[in-house]
Amino acid sequence: MTSTKPLTANQQLVLGVLKRSPSPLSAYDILHRLRNKGLKAPLQVYRALKVLVDLGITHRLESLNAFVACSGENCRQAGMSGFMICNLCGRAQEFYNRQLNDKLQSISADQEFVASHTVVESSGICAQCKKTPVN
């Protein structure tokens, strides 16, 4: 059934901000953008983010301490996608690669390690910024 409980008001607000943003936002960035909507404290944002991340609708970028809306549909099942983060324009491109996941899986298996979550984040320069140095 996957009876999916609807998002609460705060959760929708936070998700909306993330979806509209071209690049990842910190919790405090989000808070700042929702002051006018009545949000006042970090916890309101962190609570909403926790739910969204747990649902797989939003991802946390560990190397940025920031959050981004999921760009795919396959994250709930896969549980593991990667990101390419541009140091110039700040955008984070999400990707999913079966072979990469399989490889990570086999590496874990070799060590008898049971992974529950894996972070894959590359920093560098995106194709766009390579062509147009100043964005």
Add this chain to the structure above:
Amino acid sequence: MTSTKPLTANQQLVLGVLKRSPSPLSAYDILHRLRNKGLKAPLQVYRALKVLVDLGITHRLESLNAFVACSGENCRQAGMSGFMICNLCGRAQEFYNRQLNDKLQSISADQEFVASHTVVESSGICAQCKKTPVN
């Protein structure tokens, strides 16, 4: 030639603490352990860590906001190793896998993304802790 400048006193202290620790330490953990050696401020630790990380002698674990001494020799060249982090005992096992790196490389290439650094961190339960639940 690789004329390698010797580490300063603070850098050696920080590296020593990391090498002796069985699991990753936060900058403030390190500071705490070096109070008796005269270190007083976070910046002294962060400065040393920056040098050690830049040298590839130490790695930063993004998902923990913590640091760990490099367990291999191949990091200076490779620039990319991964970690399996146990949620029970807290240990972080470093690994290096050529095929994984090649795959990440090819994924980047497909998107015309030039990666300068890549984070790979899996969280889960290590072999040790699987056998002996309470460590």
Add this chain to the structure above:
DNA sequence: CGTTTAATGTTATTACATTACATCATGCAT
């Protein structure tokens, strides 16, 4: 209704990291 439960709000605190500026040591050019 009255009671339970989940979501929110509010304040304070803890944890992580950097900025700014003063001081000290070292090496080297005059």
Add this chain to the structure above:
DNA sequence: ATGCATGATGTAATGTAATAACATTAAACG
């Protein structure tokens, strides 16, 4: 030697990220 540049250190203050503790409100349900 003396003065100056350079790099490492020390110190204080501040900025940024995240959570703890507790009060309040809103929905669900008998």
